[in-house]
Amino acid sequence: MxxxxxxxxxxxxxxxxxxxxxxxxxxxxxxxxxxxxxxxxxxxxxxxxxxxxxxxxxxxxxxxxxxxxxxxxxLTLEKHGIHSIEHRDNTATLFEGRKLTLKKADGNPVALTLGKIIFRQPGIIGRDTCFVEATAEDCGEWKGMETIVKISWQAKSRPSEKDFMDDVKNAVDELPKDGTSHQWVFDHLPNILLSQDFEMAEDSPQARLKAYFDTASYADGDSFEYEERVCRIMVQEKLYSITSLREPRQYTQGIFDILQIHRWVYDHARIIHRDISMMNLMWRRRNGVIYGVLNDFDLSSYCDYKSASALRRTTRPYYACDLLKTDPPVHISSSSFYLPFESWYDMTYPELYDKTYNFFIDSTKNPDTLLPVSVSFSNFQSWLTLCFGLISADFFAENAYHRSKPQSLFTQFLSSRPSGSVGTPLKEFDNATLGGFVDYSAFFQVMCKFADQDLVVKYDPDGEPTQHQS
Known part of the structure; x- marks a missing residue:
């Protein structure tokens, strides 16, 4: 309480x-x-x-x-958090025309002219992630390239997105040269040109808090670790939101591209993206071909990184149903489905469990009614219905498993009697794949076709090696 x-x-x-x-x-x-x-x-x-x-x-x-x-x-106005030089007027053009000089990996400076703010998270000014248009001056290797600057406040210990992309490049280089090209992966990942960190000033509140907590301890003597933050400025090639595509075939191929690159990065670079949302599903055009791009790796982690506190298990309305139980299973990745109803924010754990659980197991409701789509997206109905069916099948299988436990124990009890038959040991329910119904292979089979036509397959870990197709 x-x-x-x-x-x-x-x-x-x-x-x-x-x-x-x-x-x-x-x-x-x-x-x-x-x-x-x-x-x-x-x-x-x-x-x-x-x-x-x-x-x-x-x-x-x-x-x-x-x-x-x-x-x-x-306290001065500044110490109260009030900076008179900041104004709300014309926030989209706040950076327009301003110069920003950063250092490339080789130590040489690169000058950028900032443009309009593309997107900024709601939050306290100076602490929110911000995306700004930018053009590079006197940088031949970036000539003609549309670029953006991302300004964010990340944990100092967290690898940068450029670090993750460098790991992907290393993974591609280390793969055996058996005739199968993996260069296609770079069509579906962000092209990060530069990343530079700026630490807090010595007289900033964060620096003073760090100095204080370095000497502080809990009552039991354990030390307190204060998570330092840095201002991380990153320059990357400009991408476009997947929702801006208007041709259904291009849209679905883009989504399917992202599904495949998500699995490839996990299999070969051992990176878990951990921040799947519509805002991070992007596209680019190269040589006249549109490619789906998985963007924003700033919350990603490596597969062998087991710190549960650092994995941030998302917020209550987005929890998978099993996490709302009093004794939830081990959970080290964010839930992957979206929040359909605003009212779920205000529910208790038991109420939310009942709502989300019954959403999938109520056999009296037609999935097509539960998941309506507009006329222009009617061909997506099969995707939604099949994915809904997979998750529903999991809940029914899990119920059957738990109901069979008492019967299995009773069977084993009978088998111990001289006249009893031999009982069959009960196989454990696989929570990781929701009983085998919800895994990559299942979603791959659902999404590899659209409107009864095959989509382009670039990576199928369960099938034959696939050459890149344009």
Whole structure:
């Protein structure tokens, strides 16, 4: 109960900060207080952290409250998070015409002229991921290439997207030269030209918190590890959202391309993408051919990386049904289906489990009615129906497995008696593939055809080696 109350207070704080950021001037961070009766706690919030002070009781000792008020009064506008030079007006052109100089891998500088903001995540100014159009000056190797700059705030210990792409290149080079070309993979991955990290200033709140926590410890003596962040600026070739494609055949081939590259990167570079969303499904055109591209590897991890805390298991409404149980199975990757209904945000775990579970097992409802599509996307109905059927089959198989357990025990009991027959050991249910119904091979078989026509297969790990086709 205490944890839920604390979580609720933090959520309310975030909402207050979000409301404040809709006003001028915008905030880089917020300072507030939790007040309950005579009890007070100071709060510091930015996009990287929430810091809560020790609780004080002004009835027992008013001195800390007086010191707190004096301290707040002495803060400058900047320390309050207010930067007068930042304005909400014309945010799309905030960077337009500004110069940015970065260093390439060989140490040589490259000058970029920034353009319009393509996309910016909602959040505190200066802490949100931002994509900006850019053109390179006097850089022959990038000549004629449309480029964008991505500005994000990543954990210092996390590999950059360029690191992951370098690993993909190494994996391609190390594959045996048996006549099967793997150069096709670069058509379906982001072309990252440069990545450079900038650490926080020594007098920044993050640097001061790091210095403090380096010497702090828990009551049991364990040390506290503060996650440092860096400003990571990356330059890459411009890509386009998969949703901007209007030809159904191009759209489906792009999605199928992304399915195949997702598996190839896992099999050969040992990288798990972990951030599948429509915003990260992109396309590019090369030599007149449209290719689906799997973008945004900044949350990716290596297959042998087992730190559950660093894998970030997503948020409650997106949980797979089994994770809503009181004793969930081991889960080290994000759920892969989307949130159909806004009302699911406000449900408890048991309520959410019932809703998501019944969504798939209610045999009285027609899948075509549950998953309606527009006329222009009518050929996608078979994909939706088959994928829905695979997940539904899993739930029925899991139910049958758990119902058969008591019967299996009873059979084994009878087999131990002189006149009993020999019982058959119960095979364990495979949670990793939802009983074998939901795995890569199943989705590959569903998605390799569209409107009764074969799509281009570039990588089938369960079939014959496939040459790249354009």
């Amino acid at each position: 205490q944890e839920e109350a604390e979580s609720g207070r933090r959520t309310n704080l975030w909402k207050c900060v979000d409301d404040e950021n809709k006003e001028d001037p915008p905030l880089t961070h917020s300072i507030g207080a939790l007040i309950g009766g005579t009890h007070r706690q100071m709060l510091y919030y930015d996009r990287l952290s929430i810091i809560v002070s020790q609780e004080i009781d002004i009835e027992d000792d008013p001195d800390p409250l007086i010191a707190m008020l004096i301290g707040l009064h002495r």
